[in-house]
Amino acid sequence: MGIIDLNELQVRFGNRVVLDGLTGELKGQAIGLLGPNGAGKSTLINTLLGFHLPAKGAARVFGLDTRRERAQICAGIGYMPENDSFIGNMSGVRFVRYMAELAGLPAATALERAHEALFYVGLGEVRYRKVSTYSLGMKQLIKMAQALAHGPRLLILDEPTNGLDPVARQRMIQLIKEIRKEGSIRLLISSHLLRDIDETCDEVLILKNGRIAALCNIEEERRSNRSFIELETVGATERFAVSIRSLGCECASFPGGRIKLVIPDNIETRDLYVIASEQGVQIRRMNQRRDSLEDIFLRAMDNDSGRAANGSLQAQL
């Protein structure tokens, strides 16, 4: 059983279907949630937290139904929202203590854990200042501290690096990596930034128009022994791409003559030059490299229908 199980999950706001038929099992140590704006990432997180009720289907966290067992689920979750969300009139330590008490910690323990969480995220020196006086980076960190203080089993981070400068972003990424390495917490990280997900996650769920465009294990994708080539061409690129496909290659074309392809074992790169020569296409650059998260994402976005895919994504090229 995964950490999060989705079974034909559908969420509607009035007549608008926001999430449609989501099915899958998320079981990674750190799960990335990717997708363009409006894809349904935040709605999925809110549904897991019980803020939105499914119109159809079900979502389960730790095997508990989000509709009926919300309180038990929330007791095991630490949530860091995307936007500013705090009580500005309180000092940092008081705010984190309050949140820990709401999570079910006794008052004295909550205070102790609040101090520890604030030191852990690097806000130890400013913990007696009012939260409203914190900088944007500090506000991100205090949201992280309150999410950690009660020792959750699942940490949900919605755009954790939002608005951070490069140094603060790096510190946040490092923090997430440390939490992941510690091993007692599973992570669900929603982000627009592929690099953040690439650095921190081992599994990725890509949403598009409220549907699952891809669900795969990043590590397995990377390990898969596929010959991945990126070309920059000039000339009749489309005709060239069709010819390559006829050889048995999986191929995706992009503007500016860029082509990404996976060549089967029986095809040599020399064959590409032969076809290019026959069709008068110039190959200006050839970059042979391993599959990246960006490629996984772009392929998922390229797939118009948006459908579930487990493991290999070759069929979606």
Add this chain to the structure above:
Amino acid sequence: MAVYKHNYSAYTGSITPPWKRVAAIARYAFLEAWSSKITIGLFVLSLLPFVLFLIGIYLANNPLARALINSQGPQTIAIDARYFAKVLSSQCWLGFVLASWIAPRLITFDLADNALPILLSHPVSRLGYVSGKFIALFGSLSVVTWVPCLLLFVYQGYSSPQPWAAANLRIAFGLFAGAVIWIAFISILCLALSSWVKWRVVATGIIFAAMFVPAGVGGIFSAVLRTRWGLLLNIPVMMSNIWQRLLGAPAPFNDRLSLPTGAIAVMLGLACFLFIAMLNARIRAREVVRG
């Protein structure tokens, strides 16, 4: 996760029962309410009538003071249901002033800082959140309403030369019930209105307007249609009717300002239903745009 180690460790200790989380919300809200100097000032102000009524009871029961008062004229201070109706009325209206200051502090800070997503992501329901705030407000208002009223009742029972308290238990019940109905009503009213306004001062103004503007509208309605049913929009008159009946005091108004108890109960019930609907619409972790 020790402070000096700067590393993370999972929590393996005990977990409090669900009701303690509501109690935590109430405790933090109570401390927030009383952290303001203005709250303390209003509290002191609301105790001034209490002191005056206390002096009145002392004078009414002290033989020397009674003799001095009687030497000035024939009037004496009668400590009866009418006297306690005045006590209850003054304390309750001062309680309303206090509520109009405190309630926005409890709700609007959370709304202005968008704290609800974080608060409600914990194992606390929306009902639990509102209940916590309600308990804090109800507790704060109790300190200036039924508690001082009952203290005066006890003092009158103690200082009266005759066995007064046992013969006037209805007054004690009326003081308690009248104050509880009032503070429960204004607590819901103040929380509901505060939840719709992010600016604290504006929220206080709207609370006052909600109390007195409908009374004016009801007055116009009554005058135009020559009916007394416009008084059902007049909360001060409705409450005076309730307090007078609970205490068994003579009616302070003529018959034209008297309303049936059932009609008042239905009207207050409808108002509470409206306020709960307002809270239900506003106290949410996420605003949903339906399309």
